[in-house]
Amino acid sequence: MDVVTKVFVGLHIIGIASLLGGFLTQMKPMSAGTARYTPAMLHGALTMLVTGIALVGLNQAQDHSLDNVKLGVKLGILVVILGLVYVKRDEEKVEKPLFLAVGLLTMVNIFIALLWT
Template sequence: MDVLINVFVGLHIIGIASLLGGFLTQMKAMSAGTARFVPAMLHGALTMLVTGVALVGLNQADDMSVNTLKIGVKLAVLIVILGLVYVKRDDEKIHKGVFGAVGGLTVVNIFIALLWH
């Protein structure tokens, strides 16, 4: 079971890398006011959602304790990110505030995962 959990952790990290990487590649465009949500951002957020849910299930099936409050907060943040990216995915230009919010929430989600024990 440990190998399977580690595979899903790796996939979860790939999802966050895709979401954050997509944001970082648009930083110059954001300062110019022409940023847009690239497909990698949507796919990364969806990957995080699917692998995160799988990780909770696998950890519970392996009788490991799961901090449900932490998972709930991370899920709520991810749903906001996913909602913003999904709704605005076809827009040619994204407002700087909305685009910055997605980047900020992504970083917040990373720090919640790392610092909340």
């Protein structure tokens, strides 16, 4: 069971990398006002959602104690990210504040995972 959990943690990190990497590749177009949400960002957010839910289930199955408030905050932030990326995924340009919001929320989610104990 421990190996399965580690595989899902790895996939979760890949999802984060895809979302944040997609954001970072659009930094130059963002300064020109032509940034858009890439498919990698949508797929990364979906990967994070699915693997995050799987990780919660695997940890509960092993009777590990979980911080439900932390998980709820992280899920809420991810739902906002996913909503923004999904709704605006087909637009040629995304407004700078909305685009920045996804990057900042992604980084906030990372720091919550690392620093909230």
